[in-house]
Amino acid sequence: MSWMQEFDDPYEEYDESSVRERPNPKANRPRSKHRPEHDDAVTGIVTGVDRGRYRLAVRVGESDEAVVTAARARELRKQSIVAGDRVDVVGDTTGETGSLARIVRIQPRTTVLRRSADDADLVERVIVANADVMLMVVASADPPPRAGMVDRFLVAAFDAGITPVLVMTKTDVADPEPFLANFAGLDIEVWRSSIDDPPSEALRERLAGHTTVAVGHSGVGKSTLVNAIVPSAHRAVGHVNTVTGRGRHTSSSTVSFKLGDGWIIDTPGVRSFGLGHVATASVLRSFPDLAAVAEDCPRGCTHLADEQYCELTAAAADGRLDVRRVDSMQRLLGTLVTARGLRHQE
Template structure:
């Protein structure tokens, strides 16, 4: 069927004076803008825990009005992970009363990020906690068996993030941890030991005071039991080691910040693997400041691993210039770098 002009139009100008009707805007007539509100009235809080899209945030920290508020994440932050330890800005109802809900509109600059990947081939990082300055690595002397290579991975992640590691050995009543600790003699790490139900709480309290410390460890090593001893009202779930497999059972399912004196301890779920696919090896060397100075003389691309040609660190160690401690530290560095390789 052909188009015919209206009867009142001339045959010479069939399309004259016709105007196409403007197509209505299905989303409304208001133009979209990328300008976001400044939220000058936002209040600052510390993220204590994350649970299925809801965030427990401590508001008014250190004041008489200190309280917890529940928050959701603003739509403009949908591509940004908000994790335990984050300092965030909130708007909305921050009263914390039942049924109230505020909104996280900004994540403040982070001082550190502890990350891991699913495995060593996965370069996609998973942020565990933010703004921690210490890592408490909890290891059992026995039951379950200590895993030096897993501890190496924790150390690599800590050095990469610029976090100071502390090693806590539990269940020393079951086995002398001397042989295990020999793996780390070249590292300047504080070591704390404890037998069952004999936690050195005064020592640990002093180490945690004034710091934000993330606790990590293999399932079943007693990490949550230690947290409960430090924070009696934490009520973190604990489990037992399977007598057949020798493996611990996952008990803590969430990451949570708990106050210890004037510091914080962040309890994390126990893990059996810790991927390092996202780590930059240069950050590991940077944590060995004495060896990093010698490494300035290494050829470009030097891996510092055994057999590396013209490696200045290896040559200095062979010449006795590093001393006994230096050789031990080189061994530790090579083991950590070998973990990445």
């Protein structure tokens, strides 16, 4: 044997099997497909969202509630969590300063209030979950009321299955009745509120036990009304610009406040409300009497005022339906069709 044969051949070829790998028990452990059941999770209601942190109301005992801060679990990172959501929480749910719980499940929602960024956008944005009443706040003047905005609120409410309630503020500044005539045929519950004497006690009794979402144009007095209904809310209020006639965005976040056995959710003031995600059929289904007549319409009928063979128009003409009710419905559908840029969508 030559002296070179005593050593490894320096020219031999190496492959991957020649490299020694340092064992890593954690990395080589097979990933389990099973997730914890979290049987010890408690239920909380989302009352506010702020930069990836969620404020929850968690029941402690029979009557008390703790305010808990939580983050979402990794598996929920692609799901929206909004005010009104009922969630399952694990970890530190004491609510003590510096504590942080973890949201591991979102319970099924009963309703979802949505809007799109604009009318051309079909991507919906969830605003509030599990609300059953929509408090539409509109000023009689300063800023002037906009029937088109109320129409959009109504479309969104009917699409979500939420009961709309209209509150006219600043009735001591201007008579709201001419504006309310636009909605006479829709049987909407209407409340009137003056600046110095809002019907706070009566509204408090009306909304108790419900989850109510308050919506409105900027500057109409929505947060002022919420403060009157829930004195501990302390929501910031603003004023209307005397030059542009527009209100300032004083409420920048969606926040929930306890109201008896229910909640009232104050949302930021808006200047637009996109309806790109709503279908016309979902609005018509909210009016069973009109929907029953519309079943006799020809295929593809838009149910608009200019539709030649629409049964709704015919029924209004011969007295089978209230003309005001049909006119209001056709205006709502016209708002939606204009928003989508379509003549018909099922």
